[in-house]
Amino acid sequence: MKRFFVFLAMLGIIFSFGQNISHAQGKILVAYFSRVGNEYGLGNITKGNTAIVAEIIAQKTGGELFEIKPVKNYPVDYDECTKIASREKATKARPALSTSVENFAQYDTIFIGYPIWYGDCPMAVYTFLESYDFSGKKIVPFCTHGGSGLSSTDQQITLTCPNSKILQGFEIRGVTAQKIPRRLKQESVIG
Numbered sequence: 001m002k003r004f005f006v007f008l009a010m011l012g013i014i015f016s017f018g019q020n021i022s023h024a025q026g027k028i029l030v031a032y033f034s035r036v037g038n039e040y041g042l043g044n045i046t047k048g049n050t051a052i053v054a055e056i057i058a059q060k061t062g063g064e065l066f067e068i069k070p071v072k073n074y075p076v077d078y079d080e081c082t083k084i085a086s087r088e089k090a091t092k093a094r095p096a097l098s099t100s101v102e103n104f105a106q107y108d109t110i111f112i113g114y115p116i117w118y119g120d121c122p123m124a125v126y127t128f129l130e131s132y133d134f135s136g137k138k139i140v141p142f143c144t145h146g147g148s149g150l151s152s153t154d155q156q157i158t159l160t161c162p163n164s165k166i167l168q169g170f171e172i173r174g175v176t177a178q179k180i181p182r183r184l185k186q187e188s189v190i191g
Helices: 002-022 049-061 078-091 123-130 153-160 174-186
Strands: 027-032 037-039 043-045 064-067 107-115 138-145 170-173
Touching: 027 049, 037 078, 049 064, 049 107, 049 138, 049 174, 078 123, 107 123, 123 153, 138 153, 138 174, 170 174
Parallel strands: 027 064, 027 107, 107 138, 138 170
Antiparallel strands: 037 043
């Protein structure tokens, strides 16, 4: 029962946050990085944790959804993925991206979603942040994690995009994100 109330509280935060932002003027972009495959504590997932949350935010805000995709996909095997992620962080790598946002200048508010890898954003997210001019834009960071929360990534984004306004970000545990679609169906919120 306690888990159900925690779940409802998380949905309430996401839904109310989305409604508040959607009343703001300007266009909204919901950019996210996510991966599928073997996930620590969850087993094999077919939809990434961050992708699930990003889709809900886009739906609630009317924002356009954009997936940050590296040219070279990360391995589906968790251990192999963590080796690459660790190496990329240590070298401050900036993996090339296979996707780009058309007419980025049209967006006023950008939600940026990512999993926490080694206490930070995946390096592909930094590639994205460094590829566009965020001057004067509002950025809302959100992450999925296994227990670390935002892990100061909001501060790193502030350093990377110093001429933007960083709004308060939010976090959700990956295991909770995986339960959202099933719980919404169980509670007859979606069909």
